[in-house]
Amino acid sequence: MWMQTNHPGRQVFAVTNPRAIAPSAIPVDIEGASKLFSQPREMTENDISYVISQFAATAELAERAGFDDVQIHAAQGYLISQFLSPLTNRRGDSRGRSLENRARLLIDILRAVRARVSPSFGVGVKLKSADFQKGGFDFDDATAVVTLLNAEAVDLIEISGGSYESPAMQGPPEHASTRAREGCFVDFARYIVGIATMPVMVTGGIRSRAKALDALEAEKGRPGVAMIGIGQALAYDPDPPNTWRTEEKVVAVPGVTWTKRILASLATMTMAKAQPRRMGAGKSPKAVSALWSVTHQQLLTRRRDSQYRTGLAKRSES
Structure with a gap:
């Protein structure tokens, strides 16, 4: 059983935490809803060190509690994702500007977690494929981060994408027709399978047996992913893992x-x-x-x- 560990960074409602932290003091910009979110302050190096230690402590507690693995959430606009993106990371220090610098928080957290858990304990990463915003983290950046992760002790990569500002699972904003498209990130995840040295999982809008099999099976010489995520589908219908063994069933979301x-x-x-x-x-x-x-x-x-x-x-x- 996996435990997902996360930090929201700036992507937190003001009623929950009016004192948000982020790589840079850039608030969430959503027309008609920006005031719902906290105004973040830029994190100090002490803040960053504390966050790293909290991820590590959480992983240790997860193992002691009986979990088999932890997943570090670096997608969908949350804190680690904010560090990865040039749109939300405007820092001028060693944690900003270049992609290698922007990925330092993720790498530091991974290493801190590994130092606190046993060698047999699994550690995965949920990584965004892109911000789907002009000038943001893109597919090339994601590919480069996967290459960096190949050098680390990572047991699984899950591909997702977007953020609160750009909810990619409803389709990239420049292509309204893709909003209803199922399995938003399958093609990119299949591409990443050819680069990653660890198993790859994909999540995002999969609601049918046909699309699930499409993600898992090889296509045009590219192997399929090792796992799929169907969280939203399961919220409305808990049966697909059983019914998809023998029959097609499209979950109505x-x-x-x-x-x-x-x-x-x-x-x-x-x-x-x-x-x-x-x-x-x-x-x-x-x-x-x-x-x-x-x-x-x-x-x-x-x-x-x-x-x-x-x-x-x-x-x-x-």
Whole structure:
């Protein structure tokens, strides 16, 4: 069983943490929703060292708790991804400018994690294929990072892409017709298989047996990936791993038709998050209103944050 470890960096709601940190003091820019996010400050070297130590400590605790592996999240616009991107990393020190410098945080975290866990404990990386934004981290950058990771003790690479500002799983913004396309990153992941020295996994919009097999099988001389991720599909239907053994089944994932594509993506995410809560309460998955889902998620987040702060205050008093 894998534990995914992550740090949101600037990509955190202000109600959750009004004092966000990031490689550079560049806030999330989403039309109509920017004020929901914290204004980040640029991280100091002490901040960076602390984050590295926290990733390492978390991996050690994961192994002690019985997990088999940890995955370091370096995709979808979160902190490590922010360091990798020239759009969000404007630093002038040894952790900015060149790709090798921007990848230093990821490499340092990997090495710190490896130093704290046993040799048999698995360590993977979730890597973005691209920012899908002009001037951002691109396919060539991702390929170069994979080459850097080949020199490290990495057991698995998962390919994804995009961020809150550019939700690639709804299709690159310049190609509206790709929003409904299934398996957004399969082609690039198959390309990476030929470069990576470790197994490659791909996730992003896979909802059918046909696309799952397409990702896993070789095509035009290129081998398929070793694993696929179907998180959103499983949120609405927990059966595909069984039914896909013998028959085709396309999981219906409700779409959001809002004109602002980025807000639609956030709504899609909150709608999917609601499904495990329903199943945990013994209910079946059920499509809910996008507006209701977003509103409910904000209220739920506020309540949980309040409970968390209250709990911390009580612990500090005792």
